[in-house]
Amino acid sequence: MLEGIYSRIFPARIFQRGKLKKNGDMKDVLIIALPMLLSMSFDTLMTFVDRLFLSKLGPAEMNAALGGGGVTIVLFSLFTGAISYTTAMVSQRLGAKKYTECARIFVQAIYFSLFCVPFLLLTIPFGHWIFSMQHLDVEQLSAQTTYFDILMFGGVISLVRNVAPCFFSGIGETKIVMKAAFAGMLVNVICNYFLIFGFGPIPKCGVAGAAYGTLIGNAVSTIILFATYFGKRYRNRFGTTLSFALNGKLLKELLQRGLPSGVEMFLNMAAFQLLILMFHGLGSVSATAASIMFNWDMVAYVPLIGLEVATTSLVGRYVGAKAGAAANRVTYSGLKIGWMYSALIGLLFLFLPGVLADIFRPEAADATAASLSIFDAARPHAIFMIRLAILYIMVEVFLVVYAGALRGAGDTLWVMFASALMNWAAAIALYVTAYVFQFSPRYAWAAIVCVYCTAPILFRFRWKSGKWRSKVMLK
Template sequence: MLNSAVEERQIEKSLGKRKFRKNGDIRDVLVVALPMLLSMSFDTLMTFVDRLFLSKLGPAEMNASLGAGGMNLVLTTFFTGMISYTTAMVAQRFGAGKKDECASVFMQAVFLSIVCVPLLYLTIPLGHAIFDVQGVAADQLVHQKTYFNILMFGGVVSLIRNAAPCFFSGIGETKVIMKAAFVGMLVNIACNYLLIYGCGPIPRLGVAGAAYGTVIGNIVSTVMLFAVYFSKRNNARFGTRVHLKVNLDQMKELLKRGLPSGVEMFLNMSAFQLLILLFHGLGPVEATAASVMFNWDMVAYVPLMGLEVASTSLVGRYVGAKQAAAATRSTYSGVKVGWGYSLIIGVLLVFLPGVLADIFRPDSTAAAEALAIFETARPMSIFMLRFATLYIFVEVLLVIYCGALRGAGDTVWVMIACGIMNWFNAIALYIAAYVLKMPAHYAWIIVVCVYGTAPVLFFLRWKGGKWRRHVLDKM
């Protein structure tokens, strides 16, 4: 811990030359978190627009994009989760004033991303095999495989694109990430419209067009981030054009600390994908109701991942600076910011669920069967959306404490706890819907109630302070 005002001012300067009333307060969190919230919102909107445009073609196309997109995340999250620990490594070095190591750490993440691409491609047959036993309608299965294949073969883009923001989130300059995500979103929306529906010489590609639009948007945002990374300003500060070699020690550290994060995210997304598959296996009506609910849940949840990244960045920097009190303060400030955001989302889910559901209504030109499925699913989706309000408030606690513990290096415990929690949710849904034969919307209540018990464990882990002893003894 620091014992003098002079040392405190030196640490504040090393943390980005910003002066706050108290390190780790709400304003401190907002500086890093707000741009990340917005950038994650833009990323979410890219996916949301895919499904919104496809919903106008029919429920099969919309449901296919949700199922295929979820499977793509399952198979990529091990790699992206492992690489994302770069944020904590960069933040810790930045907080300790070791700026010359920040760029080197980031390049290890880029190298690792490239190495992981062939391994990612080897998982494509696994995704197809799971789709074949899923039990979805034949028309949805065809669309699902098409969307999935394009996203997976664009995996080299998604992995490098995931690594690109880690440097900027680690040093706290998240506005760069926000701007790149915004431009990528605009490109994605334009490409989606042109490629899904066709325009002039551009053919109508439907589901395939949505996938291509996502890949193109990701390419644009990635190029923007690397252009800023290699700029004269960042080269002068961090030597970004100099540190281009493999550093085995840093690579080993990234693998050692990042592997638990990768396993954690894989287990989390696998359990979430299983939830989707279980709902879709109940029939087209239940699949449509769940798709509407999960689409809006992702709109609400993914921006919270921006708070998680901000929590990892801030805690990592304060741990690097040996400011445990500020790390704790920033975590509690993050919870307050997250609950403020969730309150806004909760109002929409409680009072406007019908409006939210009707956004996914198929066009009047769609097949009569598609329109009938949506009308039957609409009351169920409204019920599920309203109950998802509690789900969102619980997610705030999880993302903040997961991010904080990860930033402090407590990645193994987070991996185990998150894996158990998410798979318990999937098991609870299976028992409720398939064993007890409960209607889908009542089974959703069971899932939310089981999920709601998890934050207590994460709070107690953080409050217990084991992360503080574990990390500070090694700094």
């Protein structure tokens, strides 16, 4: 079904694989970006449904998934951020017509992800320590620890799942990533329903069921991508079955260029998780309002990461082909697509904030009176925060497109510093607003949005300066 819809939007004749028939216009970007937007939307929906199901059990379970999942992402981020540069490296080799190196780079990323697993497991006690410092309710602490532990012990699945799409997004064939994500989402939603609520002989597992469902869904999408990677078509073109040798040169390049991206993601995710922890530290009402807001922020923002990946892929490809003008056009095309998407999200946030908040109302049959009371008190704050997020989503378009373009051009170190500075400034703004001046969660969220409004100025200035050209020696 998805294939049919996609083929009607973009007829087969425009897919000239391996040839740069386009020049960075909107159609060129959409060919790569639309499947990635859909792919990230499926991943988002998978996480969103997890939390939606858990919200029916009560705010504690929903907040536990947000808090535990957030710390998991932070601890993964150093590794997944470094791995993500695989897309840029693959796309650069594709542009330079070094096809066998595309597969070799991908394999080095797999080796790197497996090497990271023991170090990831060693961070589990650190996550427990973070939870102990939050002074959470006993119910949320227990659920949050359970959710976190299951995801961390299944870390090898999640790490390889992050590597698997990089090869296909790098070569610009993102439809298979979309299909794999869709399959993983379906499996996850089905498993979560049965595992969270129980069905027949399957016991009610609550947050543990949500974590297991996530791992199962990730495993399914990963298997699909690897089965495609080793298929005849990619064996013939890229030599995928002959790429298993360890290549020190390519691995070194991945580490040199990818680690700044990993550090950037770690610092960004740590700052974002700190925002969540500080909102949770303000009490159950603030925690619930923030959880509702950040769940909808995830729905709005994560698909934009697909646009970021597409921008990185295309800019990297044109960089490899020494086509600087086309790389520049890709960026502006990405901004136009992002603004159209954010306008649609903005309409929902503006006119339906109450409906969006009420989706997370606990079911009366499963929730306690205290849970319903907490939700009712949090609802007005959540509505205000959702409406204000309209501006936030518009700003995020600048952030993801320019950051993706700069990464594709190899300017990862600057992106690391700029992103970290902005995200930690937002965390500081929240602390000052909520903890020093003791303003309500509404004003704390407003302070965060104001900080993020610096993104268009900062990132556009860097791109317009043209300093990224020196990173790849484009003339």
